[in-house]
Structures are given as structure tokens and as C-alpha cells.
Amino acid sequence: MKIVRILSVALAAMVGVSCALAGTARAQEQVEFPASDPFTAKQVTLMAELDKPLGNGPFPAVVLMHGCGGWQPAVRYSLQLLSTYLSEHGYVVLSVDSFGPRGLSGDGMCASDSQLRQALTYRAHDAFDAMRYLRSQSFVEPKDIFLMGQSNGGSVALEAANADGVKAFNGPDAFRGVVAYYPWCGVYPGQSVALVSPLLIFNGGEDNWVSPSQCSRIRASGEGVAEVTYPDAVHSFDIDIPKQLYQGHWIGYDPQAAQDSEAKMLAFFNGRLTPDVRQD
Numbered sequence: 001m002k003i004v005r006i007l008s009v010a011l012a013a014m015v016g017v018s019c020a021l022a023g024t025a026r027a028q029e030q031v032e033f034p035a036s037d038p039f040t041a042k043q044v045t046l047m048a049e050l051d052k053p054l055g056n057g058p059f060p061a062v063v064l065m066h067g068c069g070g071w072q073p074a075v076r077y078s079l080q081l082l083s084t085y086l087s088e089h090g091y092v093v094l095s096v097d098s099f100g101p102r103g104l105s106g107d108g109m110c111a112s113d114s115q116l117r118q119a120l121t122y123r124a125h126d127a128f129d130a131m132r133y134l135r136s137q138s139f140v141e142p143k144d145i146f147l148m149g150q151s152n153g154g155s156v157a158l159e160a161a162n163a164d165g166v167k168a169f170n171g172p173d174a175f176r177g178v179v180a181y182y183p184w185c186g187v188y189p190g191q192s193v194a195l196v197s198p199l200l201i202f203n204g205g206e207d208n209w210v211s212p213s214q215c216s217r218i219r220a221s222g223e224g225v226a227e228v229t230y231p232d233a234v235h236s237f238d239i240d241i242p243k244q245l246y247q248g249h250w251i252g253y254d255p256q257a258a259q260d261s262e263a264k265m266l267a268f269f270n271g272r273l274t275p276d277v278r279q280d
Contacts, residue, residue, distance in 0.1 A: 024189055028052075028083070031094075033085055033133035036125050037102075038116070046126060047102050048133075050091040051083040054166075057139035057172050060146070060176075060273055061092040063130040065123065067151030067236070068116055070099035070106035072107055075150075078239045082262065092140050096130050108127075109152075115153050120171075120187065121229040123156040128171040135172065143274050147175040147197075148265065151210075151235065154183030154201075162187075163194040163222060177272045179265050182235050184249070195223040200268045202261045204233030209249040228264065230257035238262070 028051045035046045053059055062215060064082065069075050076095075083093040098119070109115055110210050127147055135142045149157035159165045161178040174196040185191065191214065199220065203212035214230050234249040236245065238261060243252025 006089075028080075031133075033129065034242055035129040037122055038125060039122060044101055046129070047097045048096045048130065049080070049093075051080075051085065051087045051095075053087050053090055053092070055139075057092070057271070058141040059090055059092045059139060060144035061094065061134045061140045062086055062146045062148055062269065063127055063134070063157050063175075064093060065098070065127060065147070065149035065153030066095075067149075067153050068106065068110040068119075069243070070104065070109065071097045072106045074239055074241045075106075081240075082238075085262060086266070086269075089270075091146075091269070092134065092137070094130055094134055096126055098126050102255060107247075119152060120155055121161055122263075123153070124159045124165060124169040126179065127160050128166075128169050128176075130272040131175065132172055144176050146177045146179070146269050146272075148179040148181070149183070150181045150184065150238070154180035155185075156188050157234045158183050158185065158187045159198070161195050161197040161223070163196045166176060166196055177268060179268060180213075181211055181238060181261070183215065184210045188218055191217040192219045193221075195220045195225060198223045198268075198272060199225040200265065201225065203229045203256075204235060204237050204254070204257065205229050205231035206233060206250065207235045209235040209251075217220040228261065230254060230260070233257040 031048050031050045032045050034043050039043050051069050065081055066075055079095045083095055086093050131145050134140045134145055147160055157178045157180040166174055178197045179200045182204060199217050203215055216227050218225055233248040233254040234252055237254040238251050238258040
């Protein structure tokens with residue numbers, strides 16, 4: 001309990017930094033868009049942060065999906081840093097909050113495997129609804145929308161890359177490419193899957209929350225899959241928090257893994273743009 005409380009203090013300390021960053025990020029604004037909820041058969045209004053380059057575009061775009069902790073301050077801060085990085089390299093970024101508008105607690109979600117499994121379905125709908133929102137913006141290139149997710153959001157990304165997922169979650173089209181950070185790869189039973197989006201997976205070799213080896217056994221048809229494991233990294237290695245135990249799992253920042261994966265992700269996106277919108 002002591003170490004979990006330390007995490008809470010660390011997250012709270014990020015609030016001021018996160019707000020300051022939000023005030024300086026280029027062309028950043030809070031937006032809302034409607035999403036479908038298959039469990040209630042009702043529509044929910046999702047909150048998101050939109051970050052775009054200067055100019056009219058059209059620009060390629062990336063949807064960001066948080067992990068089980070939702071928009072906890074440290075998570076949100078790290079996603080804002082990533083948004084700024086991608087925006088500076090010519091991408092519109094939409095970072096989506098799936099849990100806050102549904103009244104869900106990050107700590108509660110992280111502690112419940114059953115709730116996280118259920119979240120995979122409605123959050124996959126969220127991802128495609130985010131794509132629809134981006135396609136409605138004149139400054140977005142509709143053919144070049146990518147998806148990136150962390151942890152539970154990474155598992156959502158796996159679902160969205162699956163050929164069956166686009167049909168099951170009413171996707172308007174496949175994402176141009178999908179990146180999953182330390183996902184639960186059990187979403188692919190038997191580790192065999194037909195992909196409609198190229199897939200890149202990043203894992204930590206010392207992750208005791210999900211199994212990196214499970215991801216390395218994926219056999220894909222259709223589009224390709226690549227997996228990178230950082231031997232010394234633990235879960236949440238791209239989130240700016242000290243290494244610590246959280247609900248029985250090691251989490252924490254690994255600068256080498258975070259920076260290398262960020263560069264590899266950008267190269268992955270750039271290499272899959274349609275020819276007329278390739279980035280320098």
C-alpha cells in the first residue's frame with residue numbers, strides 16, 4: 001500500500017506540469033465527439049485533446065488510446081509530450097479519454113480484469129469513432145489515419161488491426177497503421193490473426209503485467225506484424241514515473257526504451273503514408 005500511495009502522490013504532482021504543457025502545446029484544444037456504447041445501446045460523448053500542426057493541411061493523423069489508468073495526470077502528461085512530438089513532425093493527434101466520460105476510475109479499472117476485457121469492445125468502437133471524427137475535419141488526410149495505444153489501449157489497437165475487428169466495431173475503414181505499447185496479446189487466440197493494418201508492438205522484457213513472449217508468437221496474414229522488446233524495460237516504460245510497484249506489477253519509465261520506441265513509431269508512420277502526403 002505504501003508504494004501505491006507513492007504512485008498517487010507522483011501522479012498528483014504531475015497535474016500542474018500537465019496543465020502548463022496544455023497551455024503551450026501548438027494549436028491544442030479540447031474537443032468532444034459522439035461514440036457508440038454497445039453495452040448500453042446509448043451514445044456517449046467522449047472528451048479528447050486535439051493537437052495539430054500549423055497550417056491548413058490536410059495532414060496525416062494519429063489516434064492515441066490510454067491504458068487502464070485512464071487520464072491519470074502522469075499518463076496524460078506523457079501522452080501530451082507524445083502529441084507535441086508527433087505534431088511537430090506533421091501529424092494531427094487526437095488523444096481520447098474513454099473512461100472519464102463514462103465515470104470510470106483508473107485505479108478501479110486497473111484492478112479488474114473483467115472490466116478491462118469488457119473495455120476492449122467499447123474502446124475499439126471509440127477508436128473507430130475517433131477516426132470518423134478526424135475524417136470530418138478538413139485539415140485531416142482521411143486516407144492516412146493511424147492508431148497508437150498503451151496497455152489496455154494497446155490491446156484495443158490489436159483489436160482494431162484485426163480484419164474481423166473493422167467489421168465487428170463498425171469501422172469506416174482500416175487504420176493506415178497500428179502501434180501497440182505493452183498490450184495483452186491474448187486478444188489473438190492461438191496468436192494467429194488476419195491483419196488489415198500493419199502492426200508494430202513494443203514490449204518490456206521485464207514486464208510482469210503482460211507477457212512479451214505471447215506477442216512474439218503472433219502469426220499474421222494479410223498485413224505484417226513486427227515486435228520490439230526492450231530487455232530491461234517494465235510495463236509503462238514510456239510514462240514519466242519512477243519505477244515502482246502498482247497493484248502488484250512493476251511499472252516505470254525507461255528513457256532508452258521510450259526514446260527509441262518513439263523514433264521507431266514515427267518512422268513506422270512515415271513509411272506508410274500515401275505518396276502525396278509523405279513527411280520529411
